[in-house]
Amino acid sequence: MKSVMFLNGPNANLYGLDASGTYGRQGLAQIEAACIARASDLGLRLDFRQSNHEGVLIDWIQEARQSHDGLLINAAGLTYTSIAILDALLAFPGPIIECHMSNIWKRETFRHHSFISKAATGVIAGLGAEGYFLALSAMIGLLTEGAS
Template sequence: MSRLSILVLHGPNLNLLGQREPGIYGSVTLEKINQQLLSLAEKLQCDIACYQSNHEGNLVDTIQEALDCHDGIVINAAAYTHTSVAIRDALAAVAIPAVEVHLSNIYRREDFRHHSFIAPIVVGQISGFGAQSYSLGLQALVNHLQTQT
């Protein structure tokens, strides 16, 4: 059996982690999150590719390009979670199992953050555990993929 390949997508403003509203998003940088994920991926015996963009179209393109390259997607679409039908449609189109993650608990925040266009089409959603949300999402996705084969 070949190693699983997971795409980790980070949406807008996540490149500012560590300096952006640390009371909400914590002090861990995106680079550190990616390093933690790479280490965890080795333990889980899977490969990951991490990508961040502030641009909706770039995220859509990357999701579409994942079709022939990746077995699963961990996505923090950030603000696009609540606004982007395009990202939702791209995820639905490729039909690659995905897990939605958020650093903060979106349901304890402003009302507009309570709706996710992505949630209805993903395997699951993890929010509120800071940087650990990514690790939990990766573990859950790998477990899901391994039990589906």
């Protein structure tokens, strides 16, 4: 069974609490449970994590090099600032899918440039939690094809 890690960055733990609805109404725990079920249906083992700390995310990316076939990441606010996360991702040998709950290109201009995209095999943005499920489906395809 292929194994993938899904990392979520700062403030993702607040999903579902934003009155504006930018990040949907589901909390991260609900999204995690749905992703684990979807991954299981696809024949994937899913390791779903969230941290508000850049260094922790980097440690997990490095850990994934040894234990996971693919990586999905929503680096949240660190998407636009972290060269260190980019460098860690560039060292990951498998496919990487960058995910965003919101459409980052419809938001503030500082969100229009993603450092993560330089390392990503593909990007899914603007579809809320559905984007997470689509990313899992895309990942199984990438792993089956052997693409990275």
